[in-house]
Structures are given as C-alpha cells and as structure tokens.
Amino acid sequence: MRAIALIDCNNFYVSCERLFQPKLEGKPVVVLSNNDGCVVSRSQEVKNLGINMAVPWFQLKDLAKRHGIIALSSNYTLYADISNRVMRLLSQYSPNQEVYSIDESFLDLTGMADLTRYAQTMRSTIKQCVGIPVCIGIAPSKTLAKLANHVAKKQKQYHSVCDFNAMTARVLDNLLAKIEVGEVWGVGRRSAERLQQMGIDTVLELKYSPAKRVRAEFGVVMERIVAELNGVACLELDDVTPPRQQIICSRSFGVSVVALEDLEQAVIAYTTRAAEKLRQQHSLAGGIQVYIRTNPHKENSPQYQQSMLLPLFEPSNDTRLLCRAALSGLQQIYRSGYMYQKAGVMLTEIIATSSRPRTLLDDVAAQQKSTALMATLDRINRRMGSGTMQLLGEGVRKSWAMRRENVSQRYTTEWDELAVVR
DNA sequence: TCTGGGGTCCTAGGACCC
C-alpha cells in the first residue's frame, strides 16, 4: 500500500521564536502578520484561551493584557532559515520529498517497515538537531495524510504520530466520523457550508458520497477529494518546485498614504523586490500589473481601487524597465483625495530566460549590459545586505513603511544579530 | 488608531474562427 507522510511543524513561527528566547516557553505567545495586523501563529497556551487564527491584534489587546500574551512581529528571514534546516533533515528519510509550505513536507515512505517507529525517530531527530516539534500523519493519499496529521495533533494518545495504514477500515471510519467536513484539505468555508446544507457534516459522510452527485454539485476538484478520502491517490508528490507563473509583491502601509510621490516610492520598492525574485528563478516577465486601494474596512471614508496591466515591449527582468512600466500605470490610475492603504505589483506572462524570443530588432548589446548590471546589483545586495543598492526613486525616508514594533533578531542569518552566549 | 501576503487551479462567459 502507498504510504505518504505529512510532517507539519507545531505552531511553527512561535516555535522558531522560542528557540532563541527560551523565556517564552510555557507563556502565551502570538506572532503577528505584517504591520502587526493579525494573528498568524499561536502557542498552545493561546489556543487554549480560544483565540482564533487571523484575528486582528487590536481586537485582542484587552484580553492580551489580562492574560499576559506576548506579541511578536513576524521575522520571515528567521523562519525561512529554520524551515530550510528542518526540510534538509527530513530529506534524508525518503528519496521522494515535496516541500509543501514553510512548515509542511510530504515524504513518500511506501515500502518501508514499522512506520510508526520510523516517524518517531524522525520527530526526535528534528527536535534534537533543530529544536522544532513536529507531528506526523501517514496514509495512502495526501488528503488522508493531512487528516492523519490532524488526528496526531489533536489526540494525545497518538503521541504526535498517526498512521492510518496501520488501522482496520472500521477503526479508521470511526475516526473519520468524528471529524467535521471542513477539516478536509481543499474544503474551505464556502464548500463546507454547502456540504452541510446537503446533509454532509462529517469526513465519513463525504467519503461515502456518490461520486456523480459530488461531481455535478462541486466539480472535478471535490470529486478528486472524495477519491483521495477513499484511499485512491490522485495527487502525486511534486518533488521539484516549478518556477512561479506569477510573482506578487504587495504591502499595506504603516500609515495611510495620500501623495502620489509616496505611492511611487512604494511601487518602485515592490517592483524591485518582485524583479529580484524573478531573476532568482531565471525568468523574464512579459507584463506587470500595478494596483492601489483604500482601506475597505474603513466604511466611512471614500473608497477607491484600481489596477492596470502594462504589457512590456519584450519580456524582461530589468528592474529599471519594470519600474518604468509600473510607474506609468500608477500615474494613470492614481486619483487624488483618497487615503490609500495598500499598493502592489504582479509580474505576469513569465517565461524562462533561456526561452527568450529572438527578433530581428533585438539589441543584443543592450540586453547583455542589462543582464550584467542586474547580476552585479543582486550580488552586492546578497553580500552586503538587501537594500544596499537601490533605485533612488524608492526613497530613503519611506514614511509609508510597515509597522513592526516587536521584531526579534535575525539570529541565524546576520553576523550582527547572532545569539550571544555569556 | 488598528484588519497580511503570496500563490494555484477551475469555471464561466465573451470574442473569434471556420
């Protein structure tokens, strides 16, 4: 039988912070999204208080004061580095790994013996070498492995490892009968509501729903989910991450922005970041979309949002060229008199640099010059720190920059910020 | 005062073609 494992780090961002600040152990801790907006990671103590994911932080301030909740700004540089360490360790346990997200990985363990013990070894190795606690679910399909992981997390008697393959069909069905249908991977809030209206409340009920009916009501995606719940693997492990088809960089501002000049700075900054990512994956973009919007939560102030797609004359990854296009778009959609809350850019029609189309009009010398300049820019910023060299138009003061009031050090990636042992 | 950011896939509908 197929054996797919899903390894999921517990309370990942909070666990990363605790690695370097042991005093946070045993205390209620949350990590907030950019701009210190919403809760994106919660310690067990916080979950026990009944605080949900994605709650706006300002709504929690009273509760936080009463229970002494510690709130940290997110530090993605740190989390990405810790994630890499976990993933590299995990890769030693199977020839076939899919890194699914910053804190999750699938491993194909088909054909291996004594999987529960094997998984326990994995757990203790990661805990010992990196310090991050994980839970592991094992099953014949990805969707079931996700559910097995859910059980491993919720039910203490499994000691953080749950192997559906080691259960009889009857025991498994009894387990599935106790899980709400909304817990299934790929069943979101919308579908869960519709399923419940049809009388399908539990995972077990979805598992035994007639395929025809599911297909007619929800389409192929849900049909595939039902097959996966029945142990038929429809989703393969993707062990190579394909290059992105679109690259987005967008941010809310720390304060509302009114002036075009500030929006221009922000758009240049975001385009610069997006272009860096584009070059990292050795690609060119055929177009760039720019958008701005006011704060939709402020119902009393005038609302405006607009976007514009600018096709490029030829595909490029030159920051200067992309910025020029984005700025021309911004100038066309900008309207004065609004309080802007967010701006963003999206690179589209992405192709590999190696498949750059050739035409008789190509200015090869100019292309080579651009490639060399961008490579130098990237090298300097990688070596000396991101933002060492930037376009002047990005600005220096950056009054619009996001809030990060309580951010921890980049303990593992910056010489100046290493943990100090006394 | 204060509500994230970055992705993918699917579907429906319109334009267009023969």
Next chain:
DNA sequence: TCTGGGGTCCTAGGACCC
C-alpha cells in the same frame, strides 16, 4: 415561420491553501 455546431483563446472572478 424558420438562422448550426464546434472549437480555441483570453479574462475575470471565485475558491482554496498556508
């Protein structure tokens, strides 16, 4: 009175994920 059928491509929007 009465006006086909089938295909492609593109875009926008919805739903979902972490």
